[in-house]
Amino acid sequence: MNPHHTGDLDRDALGARLERQAELHLPSLVEAAEWLRGMLCAGRGADSLVGRVLDVGSGPGVGSCLLAQYFPRAEVVAVDQDAGLLERALARAGKQGVDDRVVAQRAELPGDFEELGSAELIWTSHAVHHLGDQQAALDALAARLRPGGVLAVAERGLPPRFLPRDIGIGRPGLQARLDAAAEDRFTSMRAALPGCARTVEDWPAMLARAGLVPTGTRTFLTDLPAPLDLPAREHLHAHLMWLRDRIGDRLDEEDRTTLECLVDGDACTGILWRPDAFYLSATTVHTARACARR
Template sequence: MDWLRGLLRIGGGPAPVHRVVDISSGPGVVTYLLARTFPDAEVVAADRSPGILEQVRSRAAAQGMADRIVIQLTYFRREFHALGSADLIWSRNGVHQMGDQQAALRSMVACLRPGGLLAICESGLPPRFLPRDIGMGRPGLQTRLDAAAEDAFGEMRGQLPGSAATVEDWPAMLADAGLIPSGTRSFFTDLPSPLGISAREYLHMHLTRLRDQIGDRLDLEDRATLEQLLDSDTSAGILGRPDAFYLTAATVHTARPCRSSV
């Protein structure tokens, strides 16, 4: 958030930020951070799940920001214009959910006010949380989980309405959308072993989701190993393993309108 705020500075002083849009907001964790970082702005949480948006509403009320954080149900592909204009548009893992990613970026640009900033959090590094050899099953389980998840992701992309293949060079894609790239940074999360209980519970949820999404892509041995990791009653499970850690990186790409449009 501090980095984004710094990118919005003009002539050594902060640029006015009156409206922020959080695309694919999820339950509103980043929405709240945006509202706290830009205290004079209305922040719009846009998502396609009514249930998720109710979580945003509850979080905003609990944080005393119900008057500044608004929710907007949108399906994006047809309704970018309904989001209205903004000084800052943020999207974390939202563009890859749209069939034509380049067209989606152009639609976001159309909502960006002169002097504003578009920040896209895509790519980065997938989480690593297990050593190569975990003492059960074949070594290298996590690499095979990553490969199966990548195949499933590719199939998901291919089934999206209007799906179009593109080279995912995000700075080049932002430039092709009519913006000037203004910086890319990766932000690391590094939690060494032994993990606390909240991180272990997160990993249990992550592995449960993987089992449900790609379990049928794994061979019988890997599926059995995954079930052992999800067993909450043994020390071999992810909730009790002393060797579990968490390491990942999120990469944010930013761009702003050409000077001639300001």
């Protein structure tokens, strides 16, 4: 699995970008963690029911540390293929005082699924789509669940919106064209994955085929109105730089020129200075439970 593949991008810059992005979504992650805790830990003394949590595709560990706070008796395992991101996850755990329960495990998926061990909760955010056979990935994750455990899969949702339709430069509707170009790139990326298998991305149905009982789907909004604070602007600047480098060749000349204006750190039309920039995104989480043994 390589959910963070970026070619020659500096690894420290990648880690900072991913951590900043996750922190931007922290309120919605908190809502998701509260939902999962209610699903798994209802009743007095129920904290002890969750002894191990897997965060598969953890990146810099923002989710791992949050899960450690919401499941205070659990060992939380940050799982990623990138050693640098795992180091960042452990450093974050130390700063947040949960380093006694957050551990790192480097894994190359799908080959290392069996090395993950079992858990009462498996959380995976935007990682399954980086594996060629998504159904096989869910099957493997389901097999790691302990009886009564929950698999929570955050996938797709809605791409972030952050610009008005008409931004005063270039042709109106740039955001929609950026989304379309990014979707084309995503389709090409999936087609090039080893063992790529097309499937209807009906996640509850896929979880059911993995032998689990679907227990609900919820969508969590990140809604930051204009004017944005500096961390959000810095994230959008990095995001637009990433789009320029990854999908610039899929845009026409006018849109490429507009994109250059948006990433210009000194221009008043740039994303770092625009008063009309906002941030609205939706993260959808699908859950399913392993049947408890009788």
